Amino acid sequence: MPATPWTLHPDRALPADPAVRAAAREILAETAPLPIVAMHGHVEASLLADDAPFGDPATLLVTPDHYLVRMLVSQAGGARAVPGVRGPQDLGVRPRDPGAPYETDPREIWRRFCTAWPLFRGTPTRFWLEHTFAEVLEAPVRPSAETADELYDHVTARLALPAMRPxxxxxxxxxxxxxxxxxxxxxxxxxxxxxxxxxxxxxxxxxxxxxxxxxxxxxxxxxxxxxxxxxxxxxxxxxxxxxxxxxxxxxxxxxxxxxxxxxxxxxxxxxxxxxxxxxxxxxxxxxxxxxxxxxxxxxxxxxxxxxxxxxxxxxxxxxxxxxxxxxxxxxxxxxxxxxxxxxxxxxxxxxxxxxxxxxxxxxxxxxxxxxxxxxxxxxxxxxxxxxxxxxxxxxxxxxxxxxxxxxxxxxxxxxxxxxxxxxxxxxxxxxxxxxxxxxxxxxxxxxxxxxxxxxxxxxxxxxxxxxxxxxxxxxxxxxxxxxx
Amino acid sequence: MPATPWTLHPDRALPADPAVRAAAREILAETAPLPIVAMHGHVEASLLADDAPFGDPATLLVTPDHYLVRMLVSQAGGARAVPGVRGPQDLGVRPRDPGAPYETDPREIWRRFCTAWPLFRGTPTRFWLEHTFAEVLEAPVRPSAETADELYDHVTARLALPAMRPxxxxxxxxxxxxxxxxxxxxxxxxxxxxxxxxxxxxxxxxxxxxxxxxxxxxxxxxxxxxxxxxxxxxxxxxxxxxxxxxxxxxxxxxxxxxxxxxxxxxxxxxxxxxxxxxxxxxxxxxxxxxxxxxxxxxxxxxxxxxxxxxxxxxxxxxxxxxxxxxxxxxxxxxxxxxxxxxxxxxxxxxxxxxxxxxxxxxxxxxxxxxxxxxxxxxxxxxxxxxxxxxxxxxxxxxxxxxxxxxxxxxxxxxxxxxxxxxxxxxxxxxxxxxxxxxxxxxxxxxxxxxxxxxxxxxxxxxxxxxxxxxxxxxxxxxxxxxxx
Amino acid sequence: MPATPWTLHPDRALPADPAVRAAAREILAETAPLPIVAMHGHVEASLLADDAPFGDPATLLVTPDHYLVRMLVSQAGGARAVPGVRGPQDLGVRPRDPGAPYETDPREIWRRFCTAWPLFRGTPTRFWLEHTFAEVLEAPVRPSAETADELYDHVTARLALPAMRPxxxxxxxxxxxxxxxxxxxxxxxxxxxxxxxxxxxxxxxxxxxxxxxxxxxxxxxxxxxxxxxxxxxxxxxxxxxxxxxxxxxxxxxxxxxxxxxxxxxxxxxxxxxxxxxxxxxxxxxxxxxxxxxxxxxxxxxxxxxxxxxxxxxxxxxxxxxxxxxxxxxxxxxxxxxxxxxxxxxxxxxxxxxxxxxxxxxxxxxxxxxxxxxxxxxxxxxxxxxxxxxxxxxxxxxxxxxxxxxxxxxxxxxxxxxxxxxxxxxxxxxxxxxxxxxxxxxxxxxxxxxxxxxxxxxxxxxxxxxxxxxxxxxxxxxxxxxxxx
CATH class of the missing domain: 3.20.20.140 (Metal-dependent hydrolases)
Known part of the structure; x- marks a missing residue:
């Protein structure tokens, strides 16, 4: 996968047919700017009450995302397994048994996620993350085994900005x-x-x-x-x-x-x-x-x-x-x-x-x-x-x-x-x-x-x-x- | 909604893709003129035996149509409720209890239906009624709160014509x-x-x-x-x-x-x-x-x-x-x-x-x-x-x-x-x-x-x-x- | 149905939309030449061990194909029935009772199948058989009551070729x-x-x-x-x-x-x-x-x-x-x-x-x-x-x-x-x-x-x-x- 400039296509997720797409663009032009009404979600109030900076990229984006964890786990042991991932604990999910091992290095968790990027083809996780990377995190490259560290450092720096507070x-x-x-x-x-x-x-x-x-x-x-x-x-x-x-x-x-x-x-x-x-x-x-x-x-x-x-x-x-x-x-x-x-x-x-x-x-x-x-x-x-x-x-x-x-x-x-x-x-x-x-x-x-x-x-x-x-x-x- | 001239598009309900639509037109050109074989329906034989003129627009088109009644009822009490409609009785459905109130004024029922027209977007009821209004009743305007009376009078006049007998x-x-x-x-x-x-x-x-x-x-x-x-x-x-x-x-x-x-x-x-x-x-x-x-x-x-x-x-x-x-x-x-x-x-x-x-x-x-x-x-x-x-x-x-x-x-x-x-x-x-x-x-x-x-x-x-x-x-x- | 030249369209079963079709062609160009990996099927090993010539067309293509048999049976007795077909036995399926009658003439079975060709419109059986006839059997005509014998003779001759051994x-x-x-x-x-x-x-x-x-x-x-x-x-x-x-x-x-x-x-x-x-x-x-x-x-x-x-x-x-x-x-x-x-x-x-x-x-x-x-x-x-x-x-x-x-x-x-x-x-x-x-x-x-x-x-x-x-x-x- 080439490190194409990370931009979102304005027609993403619109129907292929040109006439339908044209009409969809007209509708979207009116709905895209509307405020967000989020009447059912699972964000914690403490996040906004505290308004603290987000933590590291892995703890923010990987470990708590069950869509993401399950996909990496689903390939464990197979031909496309991400090295090191046998279960959720290898992506930072903390076992109940305090003595049980789990991955605590966010950079290592991040590398595992980036390596797994091709697994998300065709999924909404891919769509949501592309949007998050391109629009919110202004990521310079796509996730991959090769770009993992660069992306980690970039996201870490972004998350430190005041503009990225909740x-x-x-x-x-x-x-x-x-x-x-x-x-x-x-x-x-x-x-x-x-x-x-x-x-x-x-x-x-x-x-x-x-x-x-x-x-x-x-x-x-x-x-x-x-x-x-x-x-x-x-x-x-x-x-x-x-x-x-x-x-x-x-x-x-x-x-x-x-x-x-x-x-x-x-x-x-x-x-x-x-x-x-x-x-x-x-x-x-x-x-x-x-x-x-x-x-x-x-x-x-x-x-x-x-x-x-x-x-x-x-x-x-x-x-x-x-x-x-x-x-x-x-x-x-x-x-x-x-x-x-x-x-x-x-x-x-x-x-x-x-x-x-x-x-x-x-x-x-x-x-x-x-x-x-x-x-x-x-x-x-x-x-x-x-x-x-x-x-x-x-x-x-x-x-x-x-x-x-x-x-x-x-x-x-x-x-x-x-x-x-x-x-x-x-x-x-x-x-x-x-x-x-x-x-x-x-x-x-x-x-x-x-x-x-x-x-x-x-x-x-x-x-x-x-x-x-x-x-x-x-x-x-x-x-x-x-x-x- | 503008009172656009009430005509049906010849390509209505045909697929969007131009090549598919072109082929569909060719097929439809052969099937549209065929006689109607209606081997399963719920029209009463008395309708044709009597061959009497239809009654008022509401009694003909609104009260007996369960698709229509349910849609208006479904919005009762909400932000998009049609004023006066709390249940089927407000659209002319007669209660079993002879003392129970229900709406008996067909013009009022008709107004309620016309006011509710936007609720039918995307439904077959909308498609069927458009066809009925345009092709059978030659309606000059679309239903809306503003056009209800004009439409009522038009339909009433149409229904009186001999050509509109069953x-x-x-x-x-x-x-x-x-x-x-x-x-x-x-x-x-x-x-x-x-x-x-x-x-x-x-x-x-x-x-x-x-x-x-x-x-x-x-x-x-x-x-x-x-x-x-x-x-x-x-x-x-x-x-x-x-x-x-x-x-x-x-x-x-x-x-x-x-x-x-x-x-x-x-x-x-x-x-x-x-x-x-x-x-x-x-x-x-x-x-x-x-x-x-x-x-x-x-x-x-x-x-x-x-x-x-x-x-x-x-x-x-x-x-x-x-x-x-x-x-x-x-x-x-x-x-x-x-x-x-x-x-x-x-x-x-x-x-x-x-x-x-x-x-x-x-x-x-x-x-x-x-x-x-x-x-x-x-x-x-x-x-x-x-x-x-x-x-x-x-x-x-x-x-x-x-x-x-x-x-x-x-x-x-x-x-x-x-x-x-x-x-x-x-x-x-x-x-x-x-x-x-x-x-x-x-x-x-x-x-x-x-x-x-x-x-x-x-x-x-x-x-x-x-x-x-x-x-x-x-x-x-x-x-x-x-x-x- | 005219006896059109029996060729397969290169875009068959690709989506109608031109842009999607163009992309599909590019993908198919890479996948079509790949080897076949057939890890789950019901071909008998004896077929390849013996490597004997196939039998007659009906015994090869009609009688053992339950998709085909069921479609012909499903129309028995109706307006579109294939003459002679009341059940699977009329397509060569041998009854358990050795005294029970069944059709044994492969040419007659073949004629019944060819007569039924229009029944397969819109089915994968039609797609698979078209491919088999055009690509494997190089059939000169489509199946129909009129072409059944010509097709039977053609397929019989093809099946005798060494190149048609398993x-x-x-x-x-x-x-x-x-x-x-x-x-x-x-x-x-x-x-x-x-x-x-x-x-x-x-x-x-x-x-x-x-x-x-x-x-x-x-x-x-x-x-x-x-x-x-x-x-x-x-x-x-x-x-x-x-x-x-x-x-x-x-x-x-x-x-x-x-x-x-x-x-x-x-x-x-x-x-x-x-x-x-x-x-x-x-x-x-x-x-x-x-x-x-x-x-x-x-x-x-x-x-x-x-x-x-x-x-x-x-x-x-x-x-x-x-x-x-x-x-x-x-x-x-x-x-x-x-x-x-x-x-x-x-x-x-x-x-x-x-x-x-x-x-x-x-x-x-x-x-x-x-x-x-x-x-x-x-x-x-x-x-x-x-x-x-x-x-x-x-x-x-x-x-x-x-x-x-x-x-x-x-x-x-x-x-x-x-x-x-x-x-x-x-x-x-x-x-x-x-x-x-x-x-x-x-x-x-x-x-x-x-x-x-x-x-x-x-x-x-x-x-x-x-x-x-x-x-x-x-x-x-x-x-x-x-x-x-």
Whole structure:
């Protein structure tokens, strides 16, 4: 690969057909300059509260990126293996066992990543990183075994500049509002600090109570204790459990939160009667709960979360269907989120029925549903979002947040649900430097889809431009309104 | 949106690529003028028997169209809500409770629809309505809040013209034959009246016994009573039940019917032994039947319907996989078919096995299978239709009867089943004025698909033209032959 | 259809867009001349060991081709039926009952096939046969009822030429290595004969033990007896059963085998404990095994096969998800593999977990997973192959080995798993003359996909060329390495 000048082509990710591309350019010209509305992501509030310089290139860009780690690991031992990489620990992921070895030299981790660059051909990781390197880091060369050190030194120097501090980038990226994801027991101190500095409407928390809702997990008692502590009450039964959750939701609302987020394995929302719920919760506290009871309770609690959303106005986000920690030994040794989460087939039509029948027409309720099982877009989710006022179909998520994935989403969804029943783009990223890349790619793919409709005479160009602005900006704003 | 002159682009819904589009035009030039064969639809025979002028624009075009109603409802309460629309009742759907309020002013309903026009961007509803407005109603302006009244008055005036009566439109649309859908107990009086006027071969009934086959539904006793009355026998046991059904099928055949139609939740066709079937039917009559028994009986009856089709020659149409009436409260209040039917994953390979093993090679049997679960096109339905002589794969149905849905269908099906194992287009519409739009769109999408094969040198142009004519005209004729 | 000169267009199966096509041509120019690596197929070793002239055209090209047989059968009795064809027996498939009639005249079978030529429009069969006729058989005319006899005589004459002997074609086709598929009890005499003639590294066996792993099948005792005989031990219990299988695997390795092949209905790989496995095996020997036990045992044995692969280095190929012999009466009369195998939905994420957790990171293990259920490509298989070092995602299989099927596979897989986690192309064919056609088509489709990435500025042309060579040549070589 020659060290070509590292610039991004203005037509990247636009459709090949010249007429479609021309129309896409016209749409993109109107959407590319729009502010970024990032209502669902995993950047930490501390990053912006502290506004400290970023660390080394590997710790910033390689080790925490599960897309990247998994690709390098996937080739271990094979003909294209990156030397030295047998597992996530060789890319800096720290084992739970303090005595277990792992790579601690960021330059060595960086070299491994650069050597692996060809593996990312055709992936969104490649697209996002190209954007990050060219636009954010002004890299002089592409990653490769040969250029690794030069690139490392360049990025290190860049990261030391004041202009590369998180808040400076926030401005430069044109972020209008950024939502973090926070556990129910979070004190939201960083959000408070940001608010005190006038950033309260720019960085808002999201209430994510997942660990509290699965009674049979090992860390549930600790989570419940932390919840009680944060809420200032002891959780001793179902009533105090609900009260503590309500308390924390109110605290989140007060801190500017607009949404909750729920990552259950299935989408089941079947409620239990109160006595049964109380009985199971008690079994959870007594650590005698069964797996079936815990599953039923987590479904029940999704229903309760919907009911509380009706009360307090928090948008409810649901993204089920991922079998987390597929290799239990890897997760035992290295922890979660290192690339071993695998999507599974997920049912929505029957599972969401309880919540939609109860609250689907309530003017105070908003449910945004995400999936990585793309078979349900045309079959279940577009038909549901296309009739229930409360429901919006979330942007294509995780592995589907990709050029062809996003195109297929629009093709599968639009004909049944239109555009206004979708959430608009959410980036779902923990990689702060990639936020512009992700919104850029989404706007390009949507411009390409809309442009095809224009050239096929299914939409006028002015409508397509207006719709492009909806998808990039207005719909995410409308989907996640401020409360109060 | 400017009030552009309301004309349809001749290349609408054709592929963007110039070479593919040019070939598609050549194919379309041969298929566009072909007569319409509408072998599966939901237009009432009374419409043509009475040949009365249509009512007001809203009652004709808005209230009965579930695609349209659901889209407006889906935005209720949100940032893009149409003022006044909270549910189907606000678009004229009459509640079951005679005291419950609903909108009765057609002009007000019309205004709501026109205001909602931007919501239909990218949907087939938009395409169908554009065609209807431009070609059938010669509308001077597009729908919008501003143009609603002008459009209402224009359409009202048009509908008063003799040329807009149902039979005149039948001729103008170039309909060669139209199949209605009728309950088993229907006396087919309108069909008889039409036959007496020489329209007997142009409007034919379809036998749809669904309510008779689900023993645990509340209206089953009434349905069975109606069946018995129509058949002139009392249904007192399994034998008289089957005999009454046979009697009605014969009456339908005599009235020109060519097909039956079955809309079960699942595709199961497993037969019971006669004693067990008789026992469950008796439990149905005694109203002691269980849900499991009723489900088993309905599967058994699909097998019986196939067996009767072998006897009497009626083509058997099966379109399972829709969870009807998803919001039971809405349906309780407003009735079925107002937009709350949601597709679910459906198994076909094992479910159809009993019928296909028994009759799949019988020269007198024809089974046409439809689905809205597009995952089964390449996995199950194309492989099945591609080997069993009795089976044809129905056109993409409901939410998939759309530009991209129909394209994906051809792409998923053709490589395994070819073209001749598909049914050709069926419109499945209850919107009489949209019939030409639906056939027009299907012919365009098929022309585009065939043209791509031509430009990719996978098919010669003369073959593509011949195949286009097959899909638009010859295959639906062959799939639903006249009996006797 | 005019008898156009029978030549193949150089741009066949390349994308329509001119810029994409131009880039695809550049990629194809580099991949088209590469040798053929055919690591998974169903050509018999005896074909090359004997190197005898092929028989008549029908016996070579029609009767054994289940794609072809099923298409002709699917139209039986209908408006487009080929006269004389009611079932596979009318195309030369010999019934099990020696008294049952079947067509024995190859010329008559040939005429039926030629008459049916229009049925193959849009199918890969058409593409493969065009290639075979034009490039291998130098046919002067296309198949049709009119040209059938001329074509028969021409092909007959061609097949008599020394240049059309299997080994001469092997050279002409540019096959570098060909893998056969062989039962566990195979003595591999033909492979030995080939090795003695210096062909040992060009034709290698594959170990396929399926019938041994399903204890409740009628032929299991005979299979086990054959296994014991081949292994030189009597199988009397679980230990001797495993030992015999190990013995045969070793014999296959010694004969140059590189892989095993497993065609179970599901993908379950859950192991049993040894005592339970031994108990079920004993029940199998006693013919008292239940269907559930047999199913659990077959899953257990997949786990054992993986464990043995870790020991002996044979690549493990798994291709589940086909409901074989859908019409049991047809199979009873005519045997398997005549077109009645139907794909079903198949779960992979949970099913493969036992094997992947146990061996997914083992440097000595390689698992290649195939599917015909394309819904799992983006949902389960690409995510799994994209993280576990041992796993590769096999080429699109059977009904998906088609222009649009292969394109969808790349679109669904690449963004999550990249290219290097796929197997590269395998042809899976038993039709020897079609081998070049299948590799040609795959190279064209991959060139088209890569070219689109180039024109969309997602990949540089030099990268695309290199990747095209990977997919066509390097990856299949790397996926199936030689042992020892």
């Amino acid at each position: 808040r400076a980038l926030f401005e430069r990226f044109g972020i209008e509002i950024l939502s973090t994801t926070d556990p129910a027991h979070a004190r939201l101190d960083h959000h408070a600090a940001l608010a005190a500095e006038g950033w309260g409407e720019r960085v808002v928390p999201t209430f994510r109570p997942d660990p509290l809702l699965h009674l049979d997990r090992a860390d549930w008692p600790a989570q419940v204790a932390a919840l009680g502590e944060a809420a200032g009450t002891e959780v001793v039964d179902y009533a105090s459990y609900l009260a503590a959750i309500r308390d924390r939701r109110a605290a989140f609302v007060a801190a500017g939160a607009r949404a909750t987020d729920h990552g259950h394995l299935g989408a089941d929302t079947t409620p239990l009667d109160d006595a049964e719920a109380a009985r199971i919760l008690a079994a959870g506290l007594a650590r005698t709960v069964t797996a079936d009871e815990a599953r039923a309770f987590s479904a029940h609690m999704l229903f309760q979360m919907a009911a509380m959303s009706v009360e307090d106005g928090l948008v409810m986000q649901l993204h089920p269907g991922v079998l987390r920690d597929h290799d239990r030994d890897v997760v035992e040794r290295l922890g979660p989120d290192v690339g071993y989460d695998i999507p599974v087939a997920t049912e929505y039509a029957r599972s969401l029925r309880p919540v939609l029948e109860a609250f689907g027409h309530h003017p105070g309720f908003r449910l945004v549903v995400f999936t990585i099982d793309e078979t349900v877009f045309s079959r279940e989710l577009a038909p549901l979002a296309g009739v229930y006022p409360a429901m919006r179909l979330g942007a294509p998520w995780w592995f589907l947040d990709s050029p062809d994935g996003m195109r297929r989403y629009r093709e599968a969804v639009t004909e049944t649900a239109g555009f206004a029943n979708t959430s608009g783009f959410v980036d779902d990223t923990r990689a702060y430097l990639s936020i512009p890349a992700r919104h850029d790619l989404a706007r390009r793919v949507d411009a390409g889809y809309l442009a095809r409709l224009v050239v096929e005479h299914r939409l006028d160009l002015d409508e397509a431009v207006e719709t492009g602005i909806d998808l990039a900006y207005r719909l995410p704003r409308e989907t996640y309104p401020a409360i109060g | 039979r005149a439109l039948f001729e103008r649309f170039g309909i060669e034959i139209l199949s209605t859908t009728d309950p088993a107990h229907a006396r087919l009086d309108h069909h008889a009246a039409l036959a007496a006027e020489g329209w007997g071969e142009r409007v034919v009934p379809t036998f749809r016994p669904d309510p008779l086959l689900h023993l645990d539904r509340a209206d089953w006793p009434a349905q069975v009573a109606a069946l018995g009355e129509a058949a002139g026998t009392e249904v007192v046991d399994y034998a008289s039940y089957l005999a009454a059904i046979r009697d009605r099928r014969a009456a339908f055949v005599a009235a020109g019917a060519r097909a039956t139609d079955h809309g079960h939740l699942g595709a199961d066709t497993t037969p019971l032994d006669d004693a067990e079937a008789a026992r469950i039917l008796a439990a149905g009559l005694a109203r002691t039947v269980t849900a499991d028994e009723a489900r088993a009986f309905s599967a058994h009856m699909l097998f019986q319907m196939a067996a009767m089709s072998v006897e009497d020659g009626l083509v058997m149409q099966l379109h399972p996989g829709v969870l009807r009436d998803h919001d039971r409260d809405v349906v309780e209040r407003l009735g079925p078919d107002v937009g709350y039917d949601i597709p679910v994953a459906t198994e076909y390979a094992r479910s159809l096995r009993p019928v296909l093993e028994a009759f799949g090679h019988h020269p007198g049997f024809r089974l046409v299978v439809f689905t809205i679960d597009e995952t089964v096109f390449s996995r199950e339905l194309a492989p099945l239709a591609g080997v069993y002589p009795a089976m044809r794969l129905g056109a993409p149905w409901w939410f998939l009867d759309s530009p991209d849905g129909m394209r994906r269908y051809r792409e998923a099906v053709t490589e395994t089943a070819g073209f001749a194992n598909t049914s050709g287009f069926v419109d499945d519409t209850r919107a009489y004025l949209s019939i030409p739009a639906r056939h027009d769109l299907a012919r365009r999408v098929d022309a585009g698909y065939l043209a791509r094969l031509v430009v990719e040198h996978r098919l010669d142009l003369d073959e593509a033209v011949e195949t286009g004519i097959d899909l638009a005209y010859r295959l639906p004729r062959e799939t639903y032959p006249a009996i006797g | 080994r001469a074609l092997f050279e002409r086709f540019g096959i570098e290595i060909l893998s056969t598929t062989d039962p566990a009890h195979a003595r591999l005499d033909h492979h030995a004969a080939l090795a003695a003639e210096g062909w040992g590294e060009r034709v290698v066996p594959t170990f396929r033990p399926d019938p041994l792993l399903h204890l409740d099948r009628a032929d299991w005792p005979a299979q086990v007896a054959a296994l014991g005989e081949a292994a030189g031990t009597e199988v009397v219990d679980y230990a001797s059963y495993l030992a015999a299988i190990r013995d045969r695997r070793a014999a296959f390795v010694a004969a140059g085998a590189r892989a095993t092949d497993h065609g179970h209905l599901g993908a379950d790989t859950t192991p049993l404990d040894d005592a339970e496995a031994a108990r079920i095996l004993a029940a199998g020997l006693a013919r008292t095994v239940t269907a559930d036990e047999a199913r659990a045992f077959s899953a257990h044995m997949l786990f054992q096969m993986a464990a043995m692969s870790v020991e002996d280095g044979l690549v493990m190929q798994l291709h589940p998800g086909v409901l074989r012999d859908h019409d049991r009466d047809v199979v009873e009369r005519l045997g398997p593999d005549v077109g009645y195998d139907i794909p079903v939905a198949t779960e992979y994420a949970r099913s493969l977990r036992p094997v992947l957790e146990a061996f997914g990171h083992h440097p000595g293990f390689r698992l290649v997973v195939f599917t015909i259920d394309e819904t799992v490509f983006s949902r389960e298989l690409a995510p799994l192959a994209g993280v576990y070092p041992a796993m590769r995602l096999g080429a699109p299989w059977w009904f998906l080995d088609s222009p649009d099927g292969m394109r969808r596979y790349r679109e669904a897989v690449t963004e999550t798993a990249g290219f290097a986690n796929t197997s590269g192309f395998v042809d899976d064919t038993r039709a020897y003359l079609s081998i070049p056609a299948r590799h040609d088509l795959a190279r064209r489709v991959d060139a088209g996909y890569l070219a689109r990435l180039v024109v969309e500025h997602r990949l540089d042309l030099d990268e695309a060329v290199e990747t095209g060579i990977d997919l066509a040549y390097r990856l299949p070589r790397e996926t199936y390495p030689a042992i020892g």
